[in-house]
Amino acid sequence: AQKVTQAQTEISVVEKEDVTLDCVYETRDTTYYLFWYKQPPSGELVFLIRRNSFDEQNEISGRYSWNFQKSTSSFNFTITASQVVDSAVYFCALSGNRDDKIIFGKGTRLHILP
Amino acid sequence: DAGVTQSPTHLIKTRGQQVTLRCSPKSGHDTVSWYQQALGQGPQFIFQYYEEEERQRGNFPDRFSGHQFPNYSSELNVNALLLGDSALYLCASSPPLGREQFFGPGTRLTVL
Numbered sequence: 001a002q003k004v005t006q007a008q009t010e011i012s013v014v015e016k017e018d019v020t021l022d023c024v025y026e027t028r029d030t031t032y033y034l035f036w037y038k039q040p041p042s043g044e045l046v047f048l049i050r051r052n053s054f055d056e057q058n059e060i061s062g063r064y065s066w067n068f069q070k071s072t073s074s075f076n077f078t079i080t081a082s083q084v085v086d087s088a089v090y091f092c093a094l095s096g097n098r099d100d101k102i103i104f105g106k107g108t109r110l111h112i113l114p
Numbered sequence: 115d116a117g118v119t120q121s122p123t124h125l126i127k128t129r130g131q132q133v134t135l136r137c138s139p140k141s142g143h144d145t146v147s148w149y150q151q152a153l154g155q156g157p158q159f160i161f162q163y164y165e166e167e168e169r170q171r172g173n174f175p176d177r178f179s180g181h182q183f184p185n186y187s188s189e190l191n192v193n194a195l196l197l198g199d200s201a202l203y204l205c206a207s208s209p210p211l212g213r214e215q216f217f218g219p220g221t222r223l224t225v226l
Binding site for chain 1: 147149159172204217218219220
């Protein structure tokens with residue numbers, strides 16, 4: 001069975017602090033895809049990143065970075081120098097090789113305090 | 115280039131009624147997936163349509179049905195509404211052979 005666990009339900013940090021959102025996944029597929037989505041108060045899910053299971057290189061995009069470690073089945077997301085606009089619910093998600101459905105975690109609600 | 119659009123934005127129904135939600139995919143996308151997001155939860159996969167056929171289905175009862183039209187737009191129908199069907203319904207589209215799913219703004223359904 002496939003499963004995504006985001007143990008942090010809610011996090012609050014002061015603006016300009018760095019924050020890491022944890023994600024642990026379970027799958028029996030050897031090929032799979034991992035995602036992060038952002039859901040601001042408006043409700044629309046915004047795609048942030050997709051990684052496939054064969055690409056363990058960490059990725060940086062501006063203030064965002066992702067750390068993929070197959071050995072620990074983790075795909076963590078770090079925001080550097082956080083800003084109030086980063087406040088949202090962040091979802092880690094997984095899809096297997098055999099199908100396209102995306103399995104989402106329960107999300108982490110991030111509050112950036114001014 | 116318009117993204118994924120959904121209508122209506124909000125909907126209020128009573129128990130036992132039927133509802134139809136609509137989705138237009140992003141330009142160039144041919145696959146549409148539907149998700150249900152209950153309050154405080156992550157989205158849950160309902161089903162996916164490709165070439166006007168239901169290609170995959172999640173763990174939802176037959177009260178949930180869908181359709182895809184030749185222009186790739188899609189509808190989600192829910193019959194015999196229950197209070198527990200109250201949720202944000204999200205539509206996502208993906209390009210040919212693509213894995214990324216791009217989501218629309220959702221339809222918030224309230225069942226009274």
